[in-house]
Amino acid sequence: MITLYTISTLSLIVVDNINMLVKNIFKLKNLRFLALVFLSACIENAPLDSLSPEGPYARSIDELFWLTFWIAVVIFLIVQGALLLSVFVFKEKPDSPEPKQIHGNTKLEILWTVIPVIILAVIAVPTVRTIFDLANEPKDALKIEVIGHQWWFEYKYPDYDITTANVLVIPADRPVRLEMWSNDVLHNYWVPKLNGKRYLVPGQTTYLNLHADSPDEFWAQCGEYCGLSHSKMRGRVLSLSENDFEAWVKNQQQNANKLEGNSLAAEGQQVYLNAGCTQCHVIDGVWDVQGDRIAPNLTHFANRNVFAGAALYNNRENLSKWLANPAEIKPGTFMPNLELTEAEINALIAYLGTLK
């Protein structure tokens, strides 16, 4: 990564001519200082880093990127070097003679046409191969449907009859085939550490393969501008070991228990049933309806560590903020402000906590 930085710094001194001062500042002092800062920024892990692949798909892309990158670096150094060299060598001096009037050189021009062609051909071969490798449906892949909504991702597991949202749970070390479409506008599903992006289009199905090496948590983000809260259309991908995944599936297939009695949670269930939540949210076993609802299925809400399009962590504080006025957090959201009282919000939070 230092190279990337060096590039931008080098470019600063591309046509340096005024005096040594400017050059020194940018070449030596600042370079060292900024390089240090840069490295320190590098050590911290960015969860959406596309350069630290954690699965075979992302890794094949990563290899291709670095191949191209290093070729680009060589070309960059040659061109910028030639540029700087000619500036320093041919800069006007008091005794410079008038230059020779050279109009061109056919051999040279053919040379610098052919060489790039060869270089590009070298890059083209692995590129085309990788394109088709990434598009192929892997054998033994788990099929998951991804449905884009403004502004959250919904996941359905047709093999297991599971519907969930925001957190995609996949088995580790096994390919996953996502079948994706959108319910409204264009979205773009991106888990940088597992694969590149793919659009979700209304009325069409697109496909994306994921494969995580080992159990871990990854970040996802909608890549395509999709309206007001595009920036808050995020996600998590949780890869689980085989046993954990099976346990998770079993748990997800359970319905929620209808609560009886006078507990705070039971009160919350009443709020859910009566305040209008049921218009959009399903909790299997408590409020069963035919067909889809426009908002996330809440049956196993407490099982997910994030909510509201993965823009918020699932905790008490965030929930009360969200329930008080959703549009404050996600502008344009389809969840209305139900004007809940503080008591109702507390009850709801207690209830939601039981939906494991």
Next chain:
Amino acid sequence: MSSSHSYPHEPTGVETRKLGMWVFLSTEILFFGTLITTFMIFKGSDFPGMKLTDVYDIPFTSISSFILLMSSLTMVLAHNALEANDQEKTRVWLLATAMLGAVFLAGQIYEFTEFYHKGFELTTNIFSSSFYVLTGFHGLHVFIGVVLLLALWGIGQRQKGLTLEGGMNLEFVALYWHFVDIVWIVLFTVVYLI
């Protein structure tokens, strides 16, 4: 570097305004090309609902197409008359061209209303939308052509009469008119026949 040569200098030998018209028409090809391409894409899609084939009347449209084609002929006659410097005949043929164009437009309006009454409205589905926008866009061109022809006819009423030179000349309008006719032949084939 030497100098002293008088302006204007037209190295191609083509009159500049005419050249400009050719350039304009070449972009018009792109306009219609885009419209026709999208029309074809949607025509081939398997969306359920009413299609043009459910409502159209080929004999009627054939006749109005023939009328538009004839207007190209009268346009040529007007041009020939002007070359022979027969102002009277030029005006007659110009007016005839404009009238034939107007008849074609009337036919198109009639056709649109008929389709509309049969339930094939602008917003019925993708087939109707692309049909109306494509043929309507062409109709607009015919309309502009008729206005230009009438304007030319009006200028011809003045004492000086028409010439083949100057800003708004007959050759200029004729180029445009023939282009609009040719486009219709393509449209008629693509929209109604294929």
Next chain:
Amino acid sequence: MTKIIEPSKQSSIFRRPSSETGIWSWITTVDHKRIGIMYGYAAFFFLLIGGLEALILRIQLSQPDNNFLTAAEYNAMFTMHGTTMIFLAIMPISAAFFNYLLPLQIGARDVAFPRLNALSFWIFIFGGAFLYSTFIFGTAGAPEGGYLAEEVGWLGSAPNGGWFGYQPNAGMKYSPGTAMDYWAIGLQILGIASLISAFNFITTIINMRTEGMRFMRMPVFTWMTFAVSFLLAFSLPIIAIALFYVTFDRKFGTTFFLTEGGGDPILWQHLFWLFGHPEVYILILPAFGIVSEVLPTFSRKPLFGYAAIVFAGFGIAFIGFGVWAHHMFASAISPVAQAGFGLSTMVIAVPTGVKIFNWLGTIWGGKLKLNTPMLFSLGFIGMFVIGGLSGVTHSIVPADTQQTDTYYVVAHFHYVLFGGALFGIFSGLYYWFPKVWGKMYNESLGKIHFWLMMIGFNLTFGPMHWLGLQGQVRRTWVYAEETNLQFWNIIVTVGAFIIALSIIVFMINWIFSKRNGEKAPFDPWDARTLEWAIPSPTPVWNFSTAPIVKSLDDFWHTKYSEDEEGRAVRREEADQILLELEEDGLNPSEHIALPNPSYFPIVLASGLPFLGYAVIYKSIPLALIGTVLLLIGGFGWGTEPLEEEIHIDSDE
């Protein structure tokens, strides 16, 4: 010396405009130089606005989870920033160069259709004003059924669907209100302006070249104008039709891009990028042209491989029509299409490379005068190479699926369009400053401008490569603190303000040099092309007599011959020739026919915004006003005689 313009005595119900100075002389002018200057100022004004929008965006992004702007405001700002910079700043600033220089470089008295030229300028002005009137009249809001915690406000009531207007998000259901209508119709009007000027320039280049100015003797800037005009002429119709569809979808309930009625949102992407990619070359080729003029002049060498540079330019323009889907690699296109468009995108690197190497060949072995225009041109090469190389990484489709829609792409196209196009434009602004104003700019301020901009530019857009690879997604109002993107975002914001500072230096230089600068000599740069063979500032009539051209860089060969080694040797008679040229240039001996000023271009153009409002508000009266203005303009235009003579008494 006196000039007399006799108002027409011929039949016209309107009096002919006859002022030579003052505001009316500018409003009614058909002089390509004045139109060029007006294009330049208007475009620079919009460049400032677009820059302001960028600064606002950068303030918002300097902190994670910042709330300097609301989401609605942020979305409106980035949409307007892109739209403004592309359609209202860079394109018209290129048009300013075309207008001013093209006739001079081919030895013509004006463009082929001077009034059409004025018309296209005024349509551009009205189009820009129409688009920006959205801040006053436009409305925007949450998608149908969605909620907002606060009012959108005036800043947020601008178009908010992105400059690319992807459907269905930019449709009525998801972008309600009128703001996106202003965008669609505003672009339509601006497109008409560009289309008209494209016809005009193509015709001018084909038919107005002076005697001996064969195609292969034209300056490269003229060649690039030619290429850009073809690109405009063949790509704008596509977007015009697509915008028609959008307007129909939004205002009249059709479903061209809406799945529920059988339409196809991906079709919009195809149509948009079929225009949008050539558009990239529309923005960059003028800079190629400028750099190809500046480098030879200040290297005192001819352009290395003139023919190759010309054909490479046209090669880029041609292939530019075959690569559009590389903007859609993550979209719903097949792997076969991905591979095909990936390869065609790689191919475009070849002619681009040829150009860069030929520019290097031009400065190699020269005698480089490192003044401001030259610095900007050299900076252009350095920055453009970075943009070009990151562009090659986009043609690697799998890698692009990681990079697309991230700040890596933002970095890439700013290196191309800012480090490329804008650096080239600044190079040109300094280079031709003496020609336009007859004064010299201040060299020290120019160099300060260059270095500040170079530093600011790289601080702003360099780190964006890294931010993009680290996962910062474009068009995002906020980013989470855990994404660890904060450090570089602060640097980027600081860089953006340094750019703003450099622009202020530029403006100071411009204003003071224009007023108090040293008087520019006749041929300050010892240049090569025809525009330097006439006095500075350019006289109204350009060339007092039509020049006859005998070779490429004819003006240079008038001044210089070559010795046996091939080195340039100044001819003994050169100074005498220059003196005579200046003398002749100021005192034309023959009667000069100049196109007359006219009211009708502005009248005709003023009808279009009314028609635009009429569509937005479905208002018949507004439509009638617009039509009447068009008719008055058209009628007056058609009946007014074209040109009269300026009589010049040269017996002072």
